[in-house]
Amino acid sequence: MIGIQELLTSIEVGLILGIVAIGVFTTFKTINFADMTCDGSFVSGAAVTAVLIRGGINPYLAILASMIAGGIAGVLTAVLNVKYKIADLLAGIIVAYMLYSVNLMVMGNSPSVTFVDHRTIFSDSSLPAVVVMTMLVTAVTCMMFSSFGLKLRAVGYNKQFATTHGIDVDKITILGLAMSNAMIASGGSIFSQFQGFSDVSGGFGMLVMGLASIIVGTNVLPFKREPLLILSCIAGSILYRLFINVALHSDALGIKTQNLNLVTGVIMIGIMLMKGGVNRNAKAK
Amino acid sequence: MLKLSKICVRDTLKCLDLSVAAGERILVVGGNGAGKSTLFGVISGRINPDHGSVVVDGMDMTIVSECKRTYIISSILQDMKAGMVEEMTILENMKLAYMRTGGRKVSKGDIDIFKAKLSIFGMDLENKSHEYARNLSGGEKQALSIVMATSADYKLLLLDEVTSALSQKVSDLVMSSIDEITSMERKTCLMITHDTRYMHSFGNRTLEMKDGVLCGALRSS
Numbered sequence: 001m002i003g004i005q006e007l008l009t010s011i012e013v014g015l016i017l018g019i020v021a022i023g024v025f026t027t028f029k030t031i032n033f034a035d036m037t038c039d040g041s042f043v044s045g046a047a048v049t050a051v052l053i054r055g056g057i058n059p060y061l062a063i064l065a066s067m068i069a070g071g072i073a074g075v076l077t078a079v080l081n082v083k084y085k086i087a088d089l090l091a092g093i094i095v096a097y098m099l100y101s102v103n104l105m106v107m108g109n110s111p112s113v114t115f116v117d118h119r120t121i122f123s124d125s126s127l128p129a130v131v132v133m134t135m136l137v138t139a140v141t142c143m144m145f146s147s148f149g150l151k152l153r154a155v156g157y158n159k160q161f162a163t164t165h166g167i168d169v170d171k172i173t174i175l176g177l178a179m180s181n182a183m184i185a186s187g188g189s190i191f192s193q194f195q196g197f198s199d200v201s202g203g204f205g206m207l208v209m210g211l212a213s214i215i216v217g218t219n220v221l222p223f224k225r226e227p228l229l230i231l232s233c234i235a236g237s238i239l240y241r242l243f244i245n246v247a248l249h250s251d252a253l254g255i256k257t258q259n260l261n262l263v264t265g266v267i268m269i270g271i272m273l274m275k276g277g278v279n280r281n282a283k284a285k
Numbered sequence: 286m287l288k289l290s291k292i293c294v295r296d297t298l299k300c301l302d303l304s305v306a307a308g309e310r311i312l313v314v315g316g317n318g319a320g321k322s323t324l325f326g327v328i329s330g331r332i333n334p335d336h337g338s339v340v341v342d343g344m345d346m347t348i349v350s351e352c353k354r355t356y357i358i359s360s361i362l363q364d365m366k367a368g369m370v371e372e373m374t375i376l377e378n379m380k381l382a383y384m385r386t387g388g389r390k391v392s393k394g395d396i397d398i399f400k401a402k403l404s405i406f407g408m409d410l411e412n413k414s415h416e417y418a419r420n421l422s423g424g425e426k427q428a429l430s431i432v433m434a435t436s437a438d439y440k441l442l443l444l445d446e447v448t449s450a451l452s453q454k455v456s457d458l459v460m461s462s463i464d465e466i467t468s469m470e471r472k473t474c475l476m477i478t479h480d481t482r483y484m485h486s487f488g489n490r491t492l493e494m495k496d497g498v499l500c501g502a503l504r505s506s
Contacts, residue, residue, distance in 0.1 A: 147380070147384060150373075150377060150380055150381055150384070151381075151384070153370070153372075153373065154370050154381055157371070157373070158366065158367070158369075158370050160362075160364075160366075160367045161366075161367050161368065161369065161370055163351055163352055163355075164329075164351075164360055164362065164367060164368075165355060165381055165382065165384065165385045165433075166352055166353075166355035166356060166384065166386070167352070167381075167384070168352050169352075
């Protein structure tokens with residue numbers, strides 16, 4: 001049976017990882033770029049935060065610094081793709097692979113850095129974290145309604161149109177990936193502050209989590225307009241955490257804890273089969 | 286206005302020269318493989334010539350990127366999907382169209398002008414601003430892409446086989462509307478077509494293209 005406290009923790013974690021889902025949404029759905037940098041940039045955000053907070057830096061500044069670190073990782077992936085013509089998938093994988101070493105270096109060659117005794121945005125209550133996350137979500141939603149957001153969507157939907165209408169596709173792709181990975185890293189930063197430590201393997205499965213949140217959110221909520229789909233990511237992330245919680249408490253059905261990924265995966269497939277998948281191009285066909 | 290000097294592109298364009306005066310509206314006809322689309326590619330910047338120069342409005346554009354050229358050169362391609370974002374509404378497409386010349390904020394006056402141009406086509410598109418472009422018919426899509434291409438300021442309009450996928454009735458409507466818009470705005474315009482029906486009715490000059498060279502004027506006024 002799931003307790004109230006567990007339920008609240010699921011919602012809290014779902015909210016934090018919803019920020020990551022928004023980052024994944026920006027690349028995969030808005031600019032149609034299969035960016036695999038996510039698992040690495042999430043840890044970059046956590047690693048930078050852990051080191052700075054241990055160094056006595058303000059936790060809010062640590063979030064900002066982690067966003068810069070994530071943004072740089074995104075720019076690197078985008079540059080490999082648009083300037084050196086390396087396929088989007090491969091460029092992301094290479095950068096995420098390299099980030100493992102970079103993150104280890106940032107954390108002083110230690111696989112895990114704890115800062116439970118230091119001040120974080122969760123020290124007094126969860127309210128400051130909720131405010132920060134609301135600000136981030138509001139900023140991205142407003143951006144999606146702006147002319148930059150319109151250009152991002154145009155590049156994602158129709159690159160030929162974008163070029164013939166004066167949109168610099170390369171520049172927009174670089175900015176889009178920088179923004180997306182900055183969001184993902186901010187999610188990493190807030191999550192590490194929630195946990196009180198940073199782990200070099202902490203980003204494993206973040207991309208899958210982000211995609212699953214998008215699938216759940218966009219299929220469950222009725223929003224159709226792209227800027228509002230951002231809110232679906234948050235809702236999807238919370239629902240995804242609740243699914244995990246259900247999966248963790250399925251002993252009565254004969255399902256063991258080690259079957260977590262299998263059970264959540266089956267739930268995801270079920271939702272996808274109900275209403276269609278994450279790839280909008282495949283959906284369009 | 287437009288001056289192409291000794292343009293060579295592999296075996297497709299062979300030392301081609303072309304001068305177009307400001308306000309001229311020219312029809313370029315020719316068979317498949319004549320080099321018409323390559324000629325447009327060179328002017329719009331999609332194709333880099335092996336040799337020669339492209340001068341538009343006194344500015345040497347030969348090495349200027351396609352994206353930067355769109356500030357003064359507007360083009361409508363044969364593929365209707367390239368003229369708009371089908372997953373966006375007519376209003377969102379309109380905002381994108383106005384961004385071509387630098388992304389200034391769209392005013393209410395701009396929206397009115399845009400709707401007035403849409404009304405020229407008589408398809409009631411001006412009253413469907415929240416309709417998604419994917420729900421429009423072929424003729425409506427082409428009308429929208431023409432209005433989008435001519436909404437923000439431009440000096441040269443390139444039209445590549447814009448009626449090829451349309452029925453005769455819609456083609457006639459589209460052609461007369463293009464004629465009306467471009468003559469009203471006194472813009473320079475180059476149009477490629479296979480359709481010889483418009484040879485004597487559109488613009489001021491009709492040029493024939495064959496084997497990568499312009500053979501001469503079939504009509505001039």
